[in-house]
Amino acid sequence: MSTTATPIKTAPRAAFTLDELRGFIEHESDLLDEQRFDDWYALFADDGAYWAPARHGQESWLTHVSLYYDEKSTLKTRVARLNHPMLHCQDPESRCVRVVSNLSIEAQDTAAGTCRVRSKFIMIEDRPGTERRLYGGRYVHTLRRDGQGLKIVLKRVELTNCEQSFPMLTQPF
16 A cells, blocks of 8 residues: 555646636726625725826835725725715716726736736716716736636726826726
């Protein structure tokens, strides 16, 4: 009888497909458009972050102020505020639509189960009694596969006009 253990081989993780990634990112946009902020929050990994730099080419949220930088714990606070029925800066409530296009896979590491996806977006925000707001730029999503699907490790929003002054930003991009 042999006492040598037979190593257990694990199946390699599947590569990411552009269709899978497009479906996930479009689903994320739909959740935001429908103001399903709790469901949007659930898309983030426990170590996930949401970041909108305030400068073109900004490499870190630690060295320059950002329009948004939320780790999962502070993102939970933002979502709680967005869900609050007495949110004064959302009276009247915004209606938004996001259009995402030109998705491309920048990098993927199937061993780690991670992928970086770049896309372009336009977001329109309408509120009765105010001028329509139009935002555009690029999303860079770093995603990780887990047992339940994909999770956002980092969502970076690169606005084309990030260096300008903005009146009250309340809606996530």
